Structures are given as C-alpha cells and as structure tokens.
Amino acid sequence: DVVLTQTPPTLSATIGQSVSISCRSSQSLLHSNGNTYLHWLLQRPGQSPQLLIYLVSRLESGVPNRFSGSGSGTDFTLKISGVEAEDLGVYYCVQGTHAPRTFGGGTKLELK
Amino acid sequence: QVQLKESGPGLVQPSQTLSLTCTVSGFSLTSYNVHWVRQPPGKGLEWMGVIWSGGNTDYNSALKPRLSISRDTSKSQVFLTMNSLQTEDTGIYYCNAGGFAYWGQGTLVTVSS
Numbered sequence: 001d002v003v004l005t006q007t008p009p010t011l012s013a014t015i016g017q018s019v020s021i022s023c024r025s026s027q028s029l030l031h032s033n034g035n036t037y038l039h040w041l042l043q044r045p046g047q048s049p050q051l052l053i054y055l056v057s058r059l060e061s062g063v064p065n066r067f068s069g070s071g072s073g074t075d076f077t078l079k080i081s082g083v084e085a086e087d088l089g090v091y092y093c094v095q096g097t098h099a100p101r102t103f104g105g106g107t108k109l110e111l112k
Numbered sequence: 113q114v115q116l117k118e119s120g121p122g123l124v125q126p127s128q129t130l131s132l133t134c135t136v137s138g139f140s141l142t143s144y145n146v147h148w149v150r151q152p153p154g155k156g157l158e159w160m161g162v163i164w165s166g167g168n169t170d171y172n173s174a175l176k177p178r179l180s181i182s183r184d185t186s187k188s189q190v191f192l193t194m195n196s197l198q199t200e201d202t203g204i205y206y207c208n209a210g211g212f213a214y215w216g217q218g219t220l221v222t223v224s225s
Contacts, residue, residue, distance in 0.1 A: 001173075039212055041157075048206060048215040049149075049157065060213065092157055094212060100172050101147070101159040 002027050004093050004104035012112040013083045021107045023093035025074040030097070037096035040069055040078045043106075044089040052091075053078065083109070114138035116146075116207050116216035123222050124197050130221060134190040134207030141165065141183050144209040146190045148181065151218075152203040160205075163190055197223045 003026040013019050029036050040053040051060045053069035056076060066081045080087055088111060093104040120132040134146060141163075148160040161171040163181045171179050180193045190207060204218040 041212060043157075048218055049208075049212070050215070051211075051213045054211060054213075090156075094157075094159075096211070099170060101162075103157040103159065106156045 002095055002098045002102050006104035006107050010108045012110055014112050017083050018081045021078045021091055023076045023104050028073045029095050038076050039094050041092045042089050114214045118207055118216045118219040120219045125225055128197055129195045130197050132192040132205055136188045141185045146209045148192050149206045150203045199223050
C-alpha cells in the first residue's frame, strides 16, 4: 500500500501567519492517465472532513484562495497564506492513484 | 444538493456484526462512487472500501475478510456489513462520494459488552 507521510504532525501558528504542510508518498502518484490523484482535506473539531484541494492544486468550490496546493510525483505541499481562526483543525492528504486509497497521518494546526 | 447520511445501531457487542446504511440524495448511485471511511477516537482516517458506480466493490485488504459493501439503487442506499467486531473497531464511520467532495455527518459505533 502507498504510505503518505505528513510533516509536521503539529503546527502552531498565529493569525495571519503563512504555513505549509508536506505530504510525501512512498510511490509516485502520477497515474497512467496523466492525472495525479492527491487531495487535501480539513477536519475541523467535531466535524466531518472537508475537501480543500483536489488533483494536487485545484481549489474546491467555495474554498478560500488563501489555500493552495503544489507538487508532483512523490512530494506535495499545502500552503495557507494567512491563517485565519476557522482554519484550525487537522489536515489530511489522501491519494487515489493506487489501490487501496490511503490517507496521511494528519497535521494538526493550532493557535500559538 | 448532494447529501449523505449514515445510520446504524450505535452499540455493537464484541464478535457481533455491524450493519450501517448510507442514504444519499441529490445524485444517483449509478453515477457516483461511494466510499466508507472510519476514524477511531482521537486518531486519523482509514479507508475501508468502495462501491463503484457500476456496482463493483473494492476493499481495504486488512478488512476484506470480514467486510462487505452493497447497495440498493432504487432506495438510494449503500450498505456496509462487517462481522467479528472487536473493540478496536470503535469509531466514527463515514460514507463519502464525489471524490471526497461530499461527506455524511458520520455515525459513532461503539463495540462494547
């Protein structure tokens, strides 16, 4: 199975600070069809996960543009340009290129 | 408007069978794949399996011996059945669709005697 390693496991930030989360895959996530099925989710406390970014860098409808995704192959990054209070929670990367789908271990974003 | 809602027993005794239902609206099960994901208390997300829009299924290899996913398209429902439950199966169970865009609220399953 593909292993997704997220770093850091915990991230402390102040409001307005820009932060990045890394997701590294044990295998390339480039599918034979040319797509890279790497997505980012946010799970706020007590809520279901929410899709933020799909296919590495595409912003899901309704998601603020302070969120951005980048990367290719095995290395991916989620960046938040100016953290807001509503961004606190746990961020997960997830891959759909290889069966079975797998999730990263999560990165908890908290206020400093 | 796409919606998913999980329902189930809440409490299951060890060694018994879990049966959950995901009722969807706003889309057809023949158009969207529906996945099941679970989350133990205080831990991360685990993909359990999927029923594809065409009706085939795939499972997490670790759960495959005791997991089954099926559907009733006429009722817009997807079913999860897992046998031989143990305490480590306690957690919140979610169904989702649309490539992780749509999630249910989740249902808490506690395995305890």
